[in-house]
Amino acid sequence: MFRENYIIQGKIVCKTGLHIGGSSDAIDIGGSDNVVIRDSVTGNPFIPGSSLKGKLRFLTELNDKDSAQSVIDNDGKPADDPNCIASKLFGVSADESQNELKFPTRTIVRDSYPDEETLELWNNESLISGAELKYENTINRINSSANPRNIERIPKGSKFDFEIIFSVYEDDDENISYLLDAMRLLEDNYLGGSGSRGFGQIKFENIKLSKRTSDYYKENNDEEVIVESDDITEVINALK
Amino acid sequence: MNSSYKCNLKVLSPVHVGSGEKYTASEYVKSKAKTKKGNVLNIIKRMDVSNYFLSLDDDKKEEFLRDLSNPNFNLKDFDSKIPNTYMKYRAINKSKKEISPTQEISEAIKTLNELYIPGTSIKGAIKSAILYYEIDDDLIQDISNNVLRNNGRVDNRSYTNFMNRIFSSRKAPTPAQGDIMKFLQVSDSSTIKSPTIYDVATVMASFRLGHNEFYTRNKHSREPTLSFLECIARGNNLSFEIKNNYDYDIFKRLGLDGKKHLIDMDNIKKAIYVFSRALINFEKEFAEDYNIDYLYKFYSNLEKQNSLDNPVLKLGAGSGFLSTTIGLKIKKYDENLFDKIKNGTRGKTYDYSFPKSRKITQVGGLPLGWVQFSFEEV
Numbered sequence A: 001m002f003r004e005n006y007i008i009q010g011k012i013v014c015k016t017g018l019h020i021g022g023s024s025d026a027i028d029i030g031g032s033d034n035v036v037i038r039d040s041v042t043g044n045p046f047i048p049g050s051s052l053k054g055k056l057r058f059l060t061e062l063n064d065k066d067s068a069q070s071v072i073d074n075d076g077k078p079a080d081d082p083n084c085i086a087s088k089l090f091g092v093s094a095d096e097s098q099n100e101l102k103f104p105t106r107t108i109v110r111d112s113y114p115d116e117e118t119l120e121l122w123n124n125e126s127l128i129s130g131a132e133l134k135y136e137n138t139i140n141r142i143n144s145s146a147n148p149r150n151i152e153r154i155p156k157g158s159k160f161d162f163e164i165i166f167s168v169y170e171d172d173d174e175n176i177s178y179l180l181d182a183m184r185l186l187e188d189n190y191l192g193g194s195g196s197r198g199f200g201q202i203k204f205e206n207i208k209l210s211k212r213t214s215d216y217y218k219e220n221n222d223e224e225v226i227v228e229s230d231d232i233t234e235v236i237n238a239l240k
Numbered sequence B: 001m002n003s004s005y006k007c008n009l010k011v012l013s014p015v016h017v018g019s020g021e022k023y024t025a026s027e028y029v030k031s032k033a034k035t036k037k038g039n040v041l042n043i044i045k046r047m048d049v050s051n052y053f054l055s056l057d058d059d060k061k062e063e064f065l066r067d068l069s070n071p072n073f074n075l076k077d078f079d080s081k082i083p084n085t086y087m088k089y090r091a092i093n094k095s096k097k098e099i100s101p102t103q104e105i106s107e108a109i110k111t112l113n114e115l116y117i118p119g120t121s122i123k124g125a126i127k128s129a130i131l132y133y134e135i136d137d138d139l140i141q142d143i144s145n146n147v148l149r150n151n152g153r154v155d156n157r158s159y160t161n162f163m164n165r166i167f168s169s170r171k172a173p174t175p176a177q178g179d180i181m182k183f184l185q186v187s188d189s190s191t192i193k194s195p196t197i198y199d200v201a202t203v204m205a206s207f208r209l210g211h212n213e214f215y216t217r218n219k220h221s222r223e224p225t226l227s228f229l230e231c232i233a234r235g236n237n238l239s240f241e242i243k244n245n246y247d248y249d250i251f252k253r254l255g256l257d258g259k260k261h262l263i264d265m266d267n268i269k270k271a272i273y274v275f276s277r278a279l280i281n282f283e284k285e286f287a288e289d290y291n292i293d294y295l296y297k298f299y300s301n302l303e304k305q306n307s308l309d310n311p312v313l314k315l316g317a318g319s320g321f322l323s324t325t326i327g328l329k330i331k332k333y334d335e336n337l338f339d340k341i342k343n344g345t346r347g348k349t350y351d352y353s354f355p356k357s358r359k360i361t362q363v364g365g366l367p368l369g370w371v372q373f374s375f376e377e378v
Helices: A049-061 A065-073 A083-091 A116-121 A178-189 A216-217 A232-238 B048-057 B058-068 B119-135 B139-147 B154-168 B248-254 B257-263 B265-289 B292-307 B327-333 B333-344
Strands: A002-014 A106-109 A134-138 A146-153 A160-169 A200-213 A223-230 B002-011 B017-021 B030-036 B040-047 B087-093 B106-110 B184-186 B196-205 B212-214 B229-232 B237-245 B312-314 B357-361 B371-376
Touching: A002 A178, A002 A216, A049 A065, A049 A106, A049 A178, A049 B212, A065 A083, A106 B017, A106 B058, A116 A160, A116 B048, A116 B106, A146 B357, A160 B030, A178 A232, A223 A232, B030 B087, B030 B237, B087 B139, B087 B229, B119 B154, B119 B265, B119 B312, B139 B154, B139 B327, B139 B333, B237 B265, B257 B265, B265 B292, B265 B312, B265 B371, B292 B357, B327 B333
Parallel strands: B087 B196, B106 B229
Antiparallel strands: A002 A160, A002 A200, A106 A160, A134 A146, A200 A223, B002 B237, B002 B371, B017 B106, B030 B040, B040 B087, B184 B237, B196 B212, B196 B229, B196 B357, B312 B371
């Protein structure tokens, strides 16, 4: 039975350029083959919840021994052992679970959209619909021939409003700290593509962690703000 | 083996990492600026021409478009009081020669009009150093036997196999999945606000030992052919991060446990140091052989600065064949094999000193792209 929701809200700040790949509907002469994903209504780049959740899950799987073992047992696919933290926090798809999992997914990650300040920042002549075009080369180490490519990315300094909801049910033994740990690990990892060579370094800022019990929904009670901070480590410490 | 390093990159000679774009006087206005110490600098103001154009009335717009078709068009002649609100950034002009309105300036890579060095450039240069340090005589023989075919032409498939053999695991489903280098994360550098423009010439070895000459397009002129480049000037310090997230328990399944030393920071530092030491020695010999005293002086100083803890490395444009390849290692192993590559790569046009040309700034006589690293584990 449902007990409470934890709501984590705040901003994702791009410390370096971010590339989450999308697809181009049209073939533009001179355009990029490696475009970023964009919202079909506004045409602005956004961070899909699937990308953020996938990365948080991946980092949890690396950070928890049982989850890591489940990934290994599953030939590199996401952990599907119903008893490991990654499965409990992030769920298992119906195909993978073979109907063994009888509980709802605890973590919901919303799509993240640029804030007003960022839309203003993107109103820059050097950007095309919120993205910069970066040219890169692969150099042959024998004869130094170059193989150029270009890639679109969201510029450094862009900010996105994020929201993650973590649900707690009666008798749940796992807790939100695993999720917050994954967020901290993500700050030392990367989001999106080409992360090992500079892209996708992010930071969570303006974080607000609040709790909404079942009475919040039934009785219209206020939510309880647990902590507000610019530092994910402070949020983790506030829960200890 | 998880480690994280805060790194500093000190620019020892101008670094140009290009954006792929070029611009002329139709996009900038020459001006002067005073430093805090009262010195007067030549600057250019790069303008946001699109927004400026939109601000004009219809008659002026027509005039602007008509003038723009003139290759000698100069924005300052069109409007000597163009407001700074249309300025994208200021660049310090340190070129020795006057930049003519038609002369193209190669733009440096920027994010929101601020310069930086991409993680791709830093990581790519580090990878070249690791490769140089890692290959032994057996692997050089392998290049000779399998990679170079038809008088020095590189067989791309064999080259890919060769690179995978060094950096990837055979156990992984694909070489990309089992590439050890993906567990080394190198961030983009911090940014600086203003580029510095240098005019860069090409100094070449002459066919007569002890002599050098500047490259010129016009055989009847002694004026060197110049490129104007936006650079990060000498003396700037940029920060970036290196993270090593190799996880033994997880990744031994990929068969990478035998390659983990490649991304160990001590190994990386040594690889950069050894690679650059070899390159500096070669460049010193080149400068001595062809009597290029300013290059000899620069490399003599650089040799003293290069150390295991604070190694130097060459980045970006003008790095040249030797700093982007394992040519030096091949040359040391077998001169004939090196000659094969030279002929296969460039065509046999001359039979002395390969590579024979070096890019240098007109002011200061500096080669491009040398930086020095320092690393602090966090």
